Amino acid sequence: MTAADPVVLITGGARGIGRGIAAHLVGQGWRAVIADRAAPAEPLPFAHRFLEIDVSDEAAVAALVDSVAAGEGRLDALICNAGFMIRKPLEQLSLAEWQAVIGTNLTSAFLLARAAAPLLRQAKGAIVTIASTRAHQSEPDTESYAASKGGILALTHALAVSxxxxxxxxxxxxxxxDTHGGTLSAEDHAQHPAGRVGRVEDIASLAAWLAGGESRFVTGSEFIVDGGMTRKMIYAE
Structure with missing residues (x-):
């Protein structure tokens, strides 16, 4: 890889969807900087630079972006993927737990976009946020996660306009x-109109398209990748 190759910063990139996006982009010739709260359990099998940080911390995010400016010299895409869920009955959910989820899932995207804007502007770059279909529909006891992902949707179009x-x-x-490669049943797959549970590659390929030049006329948009489940009427029989 050379200094002319595009650079992507991916939060929550040590595992799951973030790891898949990083691997896909590196395969397309991008240089990847991965930021995560914890190092991967095993070395990632692709070229990258890893930084262990808490993306909900303002000073840490500023230092992260400064490190990219100094180390890579440019930033062409930012993938705001870091996030986690606390599933707990509302009456038992503490304010500290609420704030932890909002901080990592939502506030981090604001901090990252604000810090990275000058570099991205120089590159005519792109930001891709990762929300969830839970921004549109919910299971019980997921208030903080749903709120954070709904906030990501609104933040996305606000940033696009600004x-x-x-x-x-x-x-x-x-x-x-399916981020863990676990055992899935035939019913798990069949309930999806697309005929199967999603794979990390389904998200990675779309993220790569949104980060790259082929999507230059696309901004402020949400792309639901769920095999059709949010379009499916489900009633108890």
Missing amino acids: LGPDIRVNCISPGWI
Whole structure:
């Protein structure tokens, strides 16, 4: 790889969807900087630079972007993927737990976009946020997660309007994505109109398209990738 190759910064990139996006982009010739709260359990099998940080911390995010400017010299795409869920009955959910989820899932995207805007503007780059179909529908006891992902949707179109035309901002909302390679039943797959549970590659390929030049007329949009589940009427029989 050379200094002329595009650079992507991916949060939550040590595992799951973030790891898949990083691997896909590196395979397309991008240089990847991966930021995560914890190092991967095993070395990632592709070229990258890893930084262990808490993306909900303002000073840490500023230092992260400064490190990219100094180390890579440019930033062409930012993938805001970091996030986690606390599933707990509302009456038992503490304010500290609520704030932790909002901080990592939502506030981090604001901090990253604000810090990275100058570099992205120079590159005429792109931001891709990762929300969830849970921004549109919920299971019980997921208030903090749903609120954070709904906030990501609104933040995405606000950033697209504020940062355009130099920086495009789009959102991917995954449904059920198998990130662990576990055993899935025939029913798990069959309930999806697309005929199967989602794979990490389904998100990675879309993220790569949104980060790259082929999507230059696309901004402020949400892309739901859920095999059709949010379009399916489900009633108890």
